[in-house]
Amino acid sequence: MAKGRVSIVVERCKACGFCVEFCPTHVLALSSAFNSKGYHPPHVVHPEKCSGCDLCGMYCPDFAIYGTKAGELKVNKGTGGEK
Amino acid sequence: MKADPHGVLTGTHFIDGDHACCEGALAAGARFAAGYPITPSTEVVERFAARVPTVGGTFIQMEDELAASITLQGAVWGGAKAFTVTSGPGFSLMMEHIGYAAMTETPCVFVDVQRGGPSTGLPTLPAQADMMQARWGSHGDYEIIALCPNSPQECFDLTIKAFNLAEEFRVPVMFMMDEVVGHMTEKVVIPAADEIEVVPRRHTRKSVEDYLPYGSNGDMVPEMAHAGEGYKFHVTGLTHDERGYPNMTPQTQDKLVRRLQNKIRSAADRICVFEEDVIDGADVVVVSYGITSRVAQRAVQMARERGLRVGKLRLITAWPFPEKKIAEIAANVKALVVPELNLGQMVREVERAARGKAKTIGLPQAGGGVHNPDQILNAILEASRC
């Protein structure tokens, strides 16, 4: 299991690209989806590489993404995923 | 509540208006002043600088009036009663921050010891030419309260009133002295602390969850909180809603600015203070304020000795302007004489409020010295012939 997990607040994203660029393990890429403002938010392409370092969160100027370490997560069956 | 005795210099003093003003501020509970030197006001803060370290509080001389006028507001939000003093050129510099105080509803007092202007003008000589500026000097629609003392005793008493009005209405109050009142030395009686009524800050008692920084409480004056108490509130000069958040729409603008205006206007009857003397049956009434009212007093006396029916109205509150009182007087007299140390400022308000029911005769003077009683007497004589 990955050491960390990324959460994305899709509606806040302005597609600046900082998170994609500065993720040390290249977990993210800009998606082809749109949010309601017309921006392409990022999505997770390599979830297994996420360390939960939260550098994406530190860089995001829109408070639209953050990383959490696996030890801090609860696990259950059910829908999770992006907000 | 009663005044804090630490700040009350009870006793009979022989001091000038500037010094009395400082004592009034201390008696009112002011424990913070930020100032910048400018003649003829500097003595107010010089005395404060000498007094406050043994009373408890802070004085800081800032690098300019722009700083002084906003530093005092930071102190208010930090929990103090605060004021600054200045004269014409500094008053002009402070205008943006007077507007900020009005917009953010920061209770505070700005003392203007008026001198000849415009610009550098006559630093050591009197004028009363900042009266309109006191009301309209900052941009936008807002209301302030302005008081005009005419003696050192009033510099003490009315400064306390200025602070009380500031707290009651959460508004900046302009204390409009002039160089003569500021530098004249007279007897000033300072009573015991428990004889002085002081209005406390309208501090909220609501919980953090329920508190709205700019929520109206039925009387259009919101409750205040101070930084460091856990309310985590926001204050901005931008047009804002009840949460204090910027909300820049015509609707919010209308609601906010009208409330800022109405909180004062609706209470004008309570706020306006004036002194009337034998107005019933008078043909002519002299309307004056500040140092000019002392000269007017002599002129009216001289006129009465000649058998003329002359009354006197002294404005103690210049703003809000006592329109109702003037309208009432104008309906019953032939003429209103308005001597001022300017080329016609408050006379415009008198004329407006009189609505043509009585003739309004201004007696302007460019400043630099006070009127001669004969000049006012001649104006009264001329008015009687109307």
Add this chain to the structure above:
Amino acid sequence: MLNVIDDTVNPVEPFLRSDRMPHIWCPGCGIGTTVNSFARALIDSKIDLESLALVSGIGCTGRVAGYVKLDSFHTTHGRAIPFATGLKLANPKLNVVVYSGDGDLSAIGGNHLIHAARRNIDLKVICVNNLIYAMTGGQTAPTTPGHATTSTNPYGTFEPAFNLPHLVEAAGAVYVARWTTFHVRQLARSISEAFQKKGFSFIEVISPCPTLYQRRNKMGDGLDTMKYYKEKSKVKHAAPTSEVGLTLNGEIAVGKFVDRDRPDYQSMMRAQYVESLGERYIEEPEAECVCG
């Protein structure tokens, strides 16, 4: 694949007025990034948020005050520092942060900047420097490097720019650092260090303004600028501040330039009064004289 209950919270979220998101800053603007570092510093320093006040001026960075969930004051242009001074003097227990932009702090606010540094007022000043007046449409600022294009220098700037670290060090600041929005962790650490210091601390953060500064000067977007910062920055702790001036395309010296100790304003004030007045000196007013 295992699914997780997403009840995690962005570490910065408790510091934000979430009801006001999304904010007004442009895509690729660095101001929001600096707020993350600020939040990280608050967490790491274990600052009591109830005795923290944040004061800002006018401009894009000035809007920070409205987005943080703290006692926050959005004041007038250039006057955040004197307002903050009044706040601190009236309530010395407050930790007072000034968060404002380069134009606000060094042009219209320049006089207050140098005097507060001279006096060593205990303030933590975070100056987000995007080298331009952004909010009003991209006019020249005292920090705009020579030969840049702005709306008030459409044919190129020619004035020398302020070297802000040099200016505030000369004026008396006890802590002076510069980072860029690329240096998110180092910035957070500098802010934490500033919280440990008593006196006037000044942290400059170079930040992109993709809409105006970068666009008019054909420097790409926010991401291009972040990569540019990564490439051009050179960490030079303790460098002489006279040597850290910025140019249009040159090296960006970053690091902690000044970290010294001087008594702060309030200590000096107290010492002076105690010496002159002895026991007659009363520092704090009666608690009840304002609210009753």
